[in-house]
Amino acid sequence: MHQYYFTEEHDLFRESLKAFLEKEVIPNIDKWEEERRTPRSIYKRFGEMGYLGLYYPEKYGGMGLDTFFGVVYAEEMMKVNSGGFNTAIGAHAGLALKHLNAEGNEAQKQKYLVPGIKGEIIGALAITEPSGGSDVASLRTRAVKKGGHYIVNGSKTFISNGVYSDFIIAAVRTGGEGAKGVSLLIIDREMPGVSAHKLKKLGWHASDTGEIHFDEVKVPVENLLGEEGRGFAYIMQHFISERLDMALIGVCNAQMAIDYALKYTAEREAFGRSINKFQALRHRLAQLSAETMMNRAFVYSLYKRHEDGDYIVKEAAMAKLVATQLSDKVCYECMRMFGGYGYMEDYPMARLLRDSQLGTIGGGTSEILCEIISKIMIDSKAYKAAV
Numbered sequence: 001m002h003q004y005y006f007t008e009e010h011d012l013f014r015e016s017l018k019a020f021l022e023k024e025v026i027p028n029i030d031k032w033e034e035e036r037r038t039p040r041s042i043y044k045r046f047g048e049m050g051y052l053g054l055y056y057p058e059k060y061g062g063m064g065l066d067t068f069f070g071v072v073y074a075e076e077m078m079k080v081n082s083g084g085f086n087t088a089i090g091a092h093a094g095l096a097l098k099h100l101n102a103e104g105n106e107a108q109k110q111k112y113l114v115p116g117i118k119g120e121i122i123g124a125l126a127i128t129e130p131s132g133g134s135d136v137a138s139l140r141t142r143a144v145k146k147g148g149h150y151i152v153n154g155s156k157t158f159i160s161n162g163v164y165s166d167f168i169i170a171a172v173r174t175g176g177e178g179a180k181g182v183s184l185l186i187i188d189r190e191m192p193g194v195s196a197h198k199l200k201k202l203g204w205h206a207s208d209t210g211e212i213h214f215d216e217v218k219v220p221v222e223n224l225l226g227e228e229g230r231g232f233a234y235i236m237q238h239f240i241s242e243r244l245d246m247a248l249i250g251v252c253n254a255q256m257a258i259d260y261a262l263k264y265t266a267e268r269e270a271f272g273r274s275i276n277k278f279q280a281l282r283h284r285l286a287q288l289s290a291e292t293m294m295n296r297a298f299v300y301s302l303y304k305r306h307e308d309g310d311y312i313v314k315e316a317a318m319a320k321l322v323a324t325q326l327s328d329k330v331c332y333e334c335m336r337m338f339g340g341y342g343y344m345e346d347y348p349m350a351r352l353l354r355d356s357q358l359g360t361i362g363g364g365t366s367e368i369l370c371e372i373i374s375k376i377m378i379d380s381k382a383y384k385a386a387v
């Protein structure tokens with residue numbers, strides 16, 4: 001499969017990224033997980049290495065690379081085994097900067113995208129609200145235009161980089177009810193009336209998931225991202241790549257769990273032999289490996305179609321649906337192969353299992369993905385690109 005998608009350049013990139021992560025990230029991960037945050041200094045290092053701007057245009061400081069450099073990047077980042085660290089970097093580089101690059105005007109790109117790619121400022125994407133996340137079209141945060149400003153009131157919750165980011169791309173209601181009333185605004189953390197607090201959670205510990213409040217925040221009209229009333233369409237469009245990335249993360253989680261289990265079951269002995277000689281475990285590992293490999297092949301093929309310009313709403317939803325469920329299953333099954341050690345923080349399985357659980361929730365829950373797939377499949381609903 002490797003030779004169909006990856007070139008020698010991709011392989012060289014993988015080696016240098018791996019060396020960087022082994023030196024500058026992996027030795028610090030336990031500390032960042034305990035501190036419940038990813039420090040600003042590592043964003044700067046990622047910026048200096050070019051990792052925050054892999055696919056953004058060179059004229060804004062990006063590297064303008066193809067999709068499969070992004071796949072290599074995601075695969076190596078997963079080996080760090082910290083969903084929280086991955087999210088802290090990803091919510092900035094893969095969510096906030098993606099909207100700026102796609103919908104931002106030149107002035108916005110100079111102000112936010114250029115320093116964002118350098119890791120000098122950090123962004124967040126805030127869609128979900130306390131009253132609901134799945135039904136994006138019903139969001140309640142209001143932005144009322146008065147003179148040269150929007151006055152913003154409302155709350156966002158479960159926002160990755162919600163506490164320590166410098167700017168927030170927020171989905172707000174500028175118009176009437178429904179999807180057509182939604183717009184995107186860039187809100188600076190330092191604007192009066194913005195406050196946030198960190199949420200305690202099951203996993204993703206190195207990420208500062210936060211609740212953000214906007215109280216009479218005056219946002220200049222220049223901070224409108226793209227066109228007024230098009231926010232919902234922009235969000236849906238970027239969900240394709242987000243869902244592909246989450247599907248790949250699911251596959252990587254599953255593969256890591258299998259790799260850890262292969263190593264452990266070769267070393268651990270019971271009843272006078274290594275436990276990888278027991279057929280019950282051997283067949284389980286074979287089955288889980290087969291399912292993981294098939295999922296990886298599907299996800300790779302979708303990245304290729306996405307790169308070629310196919311608008312793959314249904315397929316991306318299918319990939320995320322199945323790969324994130326697979327991840328939960330494989331992490332759980334492999335954790336059990338470690339016996340009691342699987343439950344201990346000194347071994348990698350506990351964190352892997354915890355962090356996997358978010359896959360079926362974020363970026364569209366499994367139920368919402370089934371809704372999308374069935375609407376396309378059964379009701380012949382058609383989705384079109386926003387821009």
Ligand SMILES: Cc1cc2nc3c(=O)[nH]c(=O)nc-3n(C[C@H](O)[C@H](O)[C@H](O)COP(=O)(O)OP(=O)(O)OC[C@H]3O[C@@H](n4cnc5c(N)ncnc54)[C@H](O)[C@@H]3O)c2cc1C
Nearest residue numbers: 125126127128132133134158159160361362363364365367
């Ligand atoms: C750690 C973490 C990080 C996150 N990061 C971000 C972020 O950076 N930015 C951001 O905007 N959001 C973020 N989220 C929010 C996430 O996207 C939402 O939690 C998710 O979309 C679900 O929304 P909800 O929590 O409001 O659940 P709800 O929408 O209230 O759903 C509750 C349950 O009802 C089900 N349900 C809802 N509608 C239907 C339906 N039509 N049919 C069947 N079942 C249905 C859901 O599947 C779910 O099981 C994050 C969440 C977490 C936990």
